[in-house]
Amino acid sequence: MPNTQELQDLVVQVRRDILRMVHKVNSGHPGGSLGCTEFMVALYNEIMDLKDGFDMDGIGEDLFFLSNGHISPVFYSVLARRGYFPIEELNTFRLINSRLQGHPTTHEGLPGVRVASGSLGQGMSVAIGAALTKKLNNDDHLVFSLHGDGELQEGQNWEAIMFAAGNKVDNLIATIDRNGQQIDGPTEEVLPLGDVPEKFRVFGWDVLEIKNGNDLEQVVAGLREAKSRTGKGKPVCVVMDTVMGNGVDFMMYTHAWHGKAPNDEQLATALAQNPETLGDY
Amino acid sequence: MTKYTDQGKQDTRSGYGAGMTELGRTNPNVVALCADLVGSLKIETFIEENPERFFQVGIAEANMMGIAAGLTIGGKIPFASSFANFATGRVYDQIRQSIAYSDKNVKICASHAGLTLGEDGATHQILEDIGLMKMLPGMTVINPCDFNQTKAATIAIAEHHGPVYLRFGRPKVANFTPVDQKFEIGKALLLSEGTDVSIVATGHLVWQALLAAENLENQGISAEVINIHTIKPLDEKAILDSVKKTGCVVTAEEHNYLGGLGESVARVLAMHHPTPQEFVATQDTFGESGTPDQLMEKYGLNNKAIEAAVLRVLKRK
Numbered sequence: 001m002p003n004t005q006e007l008q009d010l011v012v013q014v015r016r017d018i019l020r021m022v023h024k025v026n027s028g029h030p031g032g033s034l035g036c037t038e039f040m041v042a043l044y045n046e047i048m049d050l051k052d053g054f055d056m057d058g059i060g061e062d063l064f065f066l067s068n069g070h071i072s073p074v075f076y077s078v079l080a081r082r083g084y085f086p087i088e089e090l091n092t093f094r095l096i097n098s099r100l101q102g103h104p105t106t107h108e109g110l111p112g113v114r115v116a117s118g119s120l121g122q123g124m125s126v127a128i129g130a131a132l133t134k135k136l137n138n139d140d141h142l143v144f145s146l147h148g149d150g151e152l153q154e155g156q157n158w159e160a161i162m163f164a165a166g167n168k169v170d171n172l173i174a175t176i177d178r179n180g181q182q183i184d185g186p187t188e189e190v191l192p193l194g195d196v197p198e199k200f201r202v203f204g205w206d207v208l209e210i211k212n213g214n215d216l217e218q219v220v221a222g223l224r225e226a227k228s229r230t231g232k233g234k235p236v237c238v239v240m241d242t243v244m245g246n247g248v249d250f251m252m253y254t255h256a257w258h259g260k261a262p263n264d265e266q267l268a269t270a271l272a273q274n275p276e277t278l279g280d281y
Numbered sequence: 282m283t284k285y286t287d288q289g290k291q292d293t294r295s296g297y298g299a300g301m302t303e304l305g306r307t308n309p310n311v312v313a314l315c316a317d318l319v320g321s322l323k324i325e326t327f328i329e330e331n332p333e334r335f336f337q338v339g340i341a342e343a344n345m346m347g348i349a350a351g352l353t354i355g356g357k358i359p360f361a362s363s364f365a366n367f368a369t370g371r372v373y374d375q376i377r378q379s380i381a382y383s384d385k386n387v388k389i390c391a392s393h394a395g396l397t398l399g400e401d402g403a404t405h406q407i408l409e410d411i412g413l414m415k416m417l418p419g420m421t422v423i424n425p426c427d428f429n430q431t432k433a434a435t436i437a438i439a440e441h442h443g444p445v446y447l448r449f450g451r452p453k454v455a456n457f458t459p460v461d462q463k464f465e466i467g468k469a470l471l472l473s474e475g476t477d478v479s480i481v482a483t484g485h486l487v488w489q490a491l492l493a494a495e496n497l498e499n500q501g502i503s504a505e506v507i508n509i510h511t512i513k514p515l516d517e518k519a520i521l522d523s524v525k526k527t528g529c530v531v532t533a534e535e536h537n538y539l540g541g542l543g544e545s546v547a548r549v550l551a552m553h554h555p556t557p558q559e560f561v562a563t564q565d566t567f568g569e570s571g572t573p574d575q576l577m578e579k580y581g582l583n584n585k586a587i588e589a590a591v592l593r594v595l596k597r598k
Contacts, residue, residue, distance in 0.1 A: 057355050065351075106383050114354055116383045119374050125344045126379055129351020129359075132336065136312070137355050156375070159344035167336070 009277035017077035021093040022261040031257035033074035035242040040078040054111035067123020068148035069103040084112035121154025131172040150182030164235040165204030175238040181255035206234040213240035285457040291428035293449035294392040298323025300435025346375035350385040365394035366407035381417040395535035397573040406568035412540020414446035422513040424448040426487035428456040433464035469519035475505035479523040479530040486533035492584035538562035557597035559590040
């Protein structure tokens with residue numbers, strides 16, 4: 001097992017980073033970021049095989065693509081704390097002349113980012129392309145991707161889901177963040193997604209579920225299981241239940257904090273619930 | 282100057298196919314994608330010789346553009362091909378975010394551009410694609426004029442790092458450029474020298490411009506013909522050098538006058554050398570069904586239309 005305490009400390013610190021980043025610029029998306037903190041911390045610190053440093057081609061290492069780019073705060077914090085760029089740079093989130101754009105981009109040369117995302121529904125196709133190149137290069141590393149559940153309403157996903165199964169892209173692990181919320185409300189009210197795992201199954205994917213995507217041990221175990229299922233002729237889908245806003249009591253179980261920053265008082269309350277562990281930037 | 286003659290009619294899409302065949306044999310990083318239009322894009326030989334480097338995505342162009350972007354990560358050079366309408370307008374945001382903004386080395390290769398697609402009609406005849414693509418920062422836009430040049434352009438763009446839009450067409454047209462002519466991105470070609478008017482043409486209209494120049498010569502009008510195969514980056518110097526000599530210009534393209542080559546030329550002239558200009562282009566309209574020749578006649582995109590535009594612009598000098 002991983003050193004759970006170290007990872008748990010990182011989770012709490014990343015939550016603080018997310019809250020402080022969005023508070024400073026009074027914009028950004030804390031809800032989904034907090035919901036995916038355990039996943040992102042586990043992925044980058046326990047699951048993925050990563051080289052030191054960053055190069056765009058990423059040959060000989062696992063790759064990750066964030067399709068739901070609006071949860072950039074958790075992506076940036078995890079990248080910075082994994083050593084891709086200085087942690088202090090989190091201070092520049094969404095500011096003019098920053099590499100930390102509102103949504104992730106390669107355009108400013110931020111290490112760790114391999115494609116722009118934000119306009120939804122495009123990441124799975126990109127991940128598939130990268131997975132195909134790994135096969136052409138005889139590189140047996142994996143490609144991971146993360147998608148919002150509401151994002152599955154974009155039709156391009158289903159083109160990609162069909163392609164990946166039909167072409168046996170079995171070095172791909174796509175995770176769906178099933179928090180059940182989107183901007184206009186619960187997904188099942190805005191446009192019902194129905195049985196997401198079953199939909200992937202009938203499209204020909206190998207599907208597994210993480211029942212509590214905010215439980216670090218469950219996330220690590222689930223992703224390890226997902227890795228063990230690669231290379232068997234089917235793309236792998238992880239449907240992970242999370243709570244939007246996890247770790248801050250007043251942000252949980254609502255879509256209200258999808259794209260809203262806390263004020264000074266709310267920030268103080270939220271930070272008090274997540275005491276500093278590894279040091280604020 | 283070289284006198285250009287038709288070496289035998291061929292379709293520019295077959296030039297793309299021939300270029301892909303050669304790239305398949307010479308550049309192991311080149312991969313091809315297609316959205317259920319392999320026969321129309323003429324890439325059967327590439328697929329036959331390199332089955333592992335071809336990805337059939339089905340009727341799913343958005344996914345094709347995303348996969349192409351991803352394939353670049355790890356060093357592949359994807360050539361993603363479809364009809365021009367489905368390779369641009371249908372997937373504009375995928376190209377914008379996953380390819381252009383992400384600085385991906387993807388070649389978007391689009392056949393059946395413009396009216397000369399013919400009988401299928403306006404749903405398939407895109408006349409806006411040059412505008413859509415040239416507005417994307419970092420995108421190179423190329424519209425070669427014949428089979429030989431399309432083949433040469435296909436091979437050349439594999440050596441250029443960055444996103445490229447390569448536009449070509451369906452009908453068999455005059456093949457007149459030298460078979461061994463080197464293709465230099467962004468370098469206009471002076472096809473015939475003249476002193477009275479500059480005809481700046483792209484794609485299928487280049488041959489029409491040469492025909493027009495020949496007729497004009499019989500009327501005592503000396504027309505200079507420039508082949509602008511690369512609309513972006515535009516060879517501004519070649520255009521300015523010519524119009525400084527002739528004092529007026531006709532632009533000719535199989536595209537809407539809004540957003541096409543004509544507007545790019547007008548911008549250069551407005552900035553550096555204001556000059557009377559006439560536009561041979563479609564006039565903010567959709568196309569319709571018909572044979573390519575009928576359509577080019579009806580929408581004013583042939584040698585006769587160019588001659589008429591020359592006579593108009595000469596009066597404005």
